[in-house]
Amino acid sequence: MLTSHTIKNFFSGTNKLERLWLMAKIEFKLRYYENNLGLLWALLKPLMDVAIYYMVFKVILKSDIPAFASFLFIGLILWNFFIESTSGTIQILQTKKYLYEYSNMNKLEIYLSTLMSNTIGFFFNLIMFIIFLNFIESDMMGLSLLNFWIVPLFLNLFILSLAMSLILSCIYVVAKDITQIWQVFTSGLFFLSPIFYKLSLFKQALPSFEYANPIAGIIINARRVMMENNLPDLELLVFDFGYAIFLLFVGFILLNKLGAKAAEKL
Amino acid sequence: MEETFAIKARNISKTFHISEDSHNTVKHRLFNLFNPPRTKYVPAVKSMSLEIKKGECIGLLGRNGCGKSTLVKLLAGVYPTDSGYVNIQGSTMLMNLGVGMSHELTARENVYVSGSVLGLKIKEIDAIFDDIISFAELEQFVDTKIKFFSSGMVARLGFSIAVKAGADIMFLDEVFAVGDAKFQEKAVKVFESSWIQGKTVILVSHSMDVIRQYCNRAAFLKNGELKYIGDTGKAIEMYMEDNQ
Numbered sequence: 001m002l003t004s005h006t007i008k009n010f011f012s013g014t015n016k017l018e019r020l021w022l023m024a025k026i027e028f029k030l031r032y033y034e035n036n037l038g039l040l041w042a043l044l045k046p047l048m049d050v051a052i053y054y055m056v057f058k059v060i061l062k063s064d065i066p067a068f069a070s071f072l073f074i075g076l077i078l079w080n081f082f083i084e085s086t087s088g089t090i091q092i093l094q095t096k097k098y099l100y101e102y103s104n105m106n107k108l109e110i111y112l113s114t115l116m117s118n119t120i121g122f123f124f125n126l127i128m129f130i131i132f133l134n135f136i137e138s139d140m141m142g143l144s145l146l147n148f149w150i151v152p153l154f155l156n157l158f159i160l161s162l163a164m165s166l167i168l169s170c171i172y173v174v175a176k177d178i179t180q181i182w183q184v185f186t187s188g189l190f191f192l193s194p195i196f197y198k199l200s201l202f203k204q205a206l207p208s209f210e211y212a213n214p215i216a217g218i219i220i221n222a223r224r225v226m227m228e229n230n231l232p233d234l235e236l237l238v239f240d241f242g243y244a245i246f247l248l249f250v251g252f253i254l255l256n257k258l259g260a261k262a263a264e265k266l
Numbered sequence: 267m268e269e270t271f272a273i274k275a276r277n278i279s280k281t282f283h284i285s286e287d288s289h290n291t292v293k294h295r296l297f298n299l300f301n302p303p304r305t306k307y308v309p310a311v312k313s314m315s316l317e318i319k320k321g322e323c324i325g326l327l328g329r330n331g332c333g334k335s336t337l338v339k340l341l342a343g344v345y346p347t348d349s350g351y352v353n354i355q356g357s358t359m360l361m362n363l364g365v366g367m368s369h370e371l372t373a374r375e376n377v378y379v380s381g382s383v384l385g386l387k388i389k390e391i392d393a394i395f396d397d398i399i400s401f402a403e404l405e406q407f408v409d410t411k412i413k414f415f416s417s418g419m420v421a422r423l424g425f426s427i428a429v430k431a432g433a434d435i436m437f438l439d440e441v442f443a444v445g446d447a448k449f450q451e452k453a454v455k456v457f458e459s460s461w462i463q464g465k466t467v468i469l470v471s472h473s474m475d476v477i478r479q480y481c482n483r484a485a486f487l488k489n490g491e492l493k494y495i496g497d498t499g500k501a502i503e504m505y506m507e508d509n510q
Contacts, residue, residue, distance in 0.1 A: 015382060015385060015386065015387045015388075018382065018387060018388055019382040019383070022378060022379065022382055022388065023379060023382075026371065026375050026378075026379065030370060030371070096368075098366040098367055098368050099366055099368075099379075099383060100344070100366075101344060101360075101366055102342075102344070102359060102360040102361070102366035103342070103343075103344075103357060103358055103359050103360065103366060103383055103384070103433060104342055104343030104344065104354055104357065104358045105357075105383050260346040261345075261346060263339070263344045263345055264282070264345055
């Protein structure tokens, strides 16, 4: 079996985790420490995004969602993680060619380390969100044990992003157009995800659409556990894990079929 | 028995498809719907089988364009094969003038990333880090990005990493041209002491002296076919004949 071969190859090493962590740290450092403001950007970016959407939807369009800034905040950091891990990695087989061009390194590690680096960024954002929700916009509920549900939800997002990253970057090997196509697709998906809409409006306009859009389900559930003191919608959670695992399977097949040719084609 | 083989390749072949005029845009494709791009097939490696034992030093001989580099990339697991299979035991590293280093990273980061890719633990890299840097004569540039290095400095760093860290199976494609005479002398010395003893080496070279000196076996390639593998002297003879 193609996929089982990839996975078996992957876990049969001793310094793998160490290496992944090393590469993730360097990747993270590369992204932020180059700039004059450094790590501050990782913190400023989501705040500025929140400010823009708050301006548009609260000040101008007079949205009546309570704790709207936090509502946006959690949606945007999840969305940004997805975008950074998919759009940001389409060309990964080209930019990280130096890693596999001269050795028989498993390509999956390149993806995992980049996503781990994004996870570090997400972790900072999540801490900021929790501080923001509890100390600045504190008219909502406080901390609760239900918040820990964010871990499986994030795992779901991680698998989904890894899967899309694999699929897109492998298609990139044979069709460079995927960069543009994915750009259009994600801007559509952005407006079809309940990032700044009231959930009831979203459900009314697009009934059952949250089952078709895996990102929507993750955002809805994240708000339930982080802001609404509620259990996640388990049916939605199962659906989204299903999507993620199915796409991951497709991603592995593509990595074996197309990604393997990256050294000669790119 | 299985354990003593470093690389086992059976019936491997590789054909490159090179399209002469590429239809890169949709418009171009539509206009040329009934005029598909002509594709040239270049059979770089025709069906060959070989086994390389652990600890062996094998020379690869052949004229330009006979498929040496493609064969090396197939055996190193960089290219997938079109047919047959390659069974590789351990990590591989392919060295020609440059090795895999990112120009965006500093010398220090490159040492750690490369060392780790070659299978070392962080602690092991810590232990040999100073050796690598001093061997490459780059003490003053440890935290400089290598995009600011001269090509000689990059090559020396790559060579030092390979010498000190080294993968289980090393593919050396004309590597003795790095650095000045003094560096080369140093390089050859370490090459003899650390690679020839204990590692599996596949050596590609046009220098018969190098091949004769180090290789227990040699393979002679012609037009993508493995003509001979075995005694070094015989392979060199065949290569010399081919050059006539």
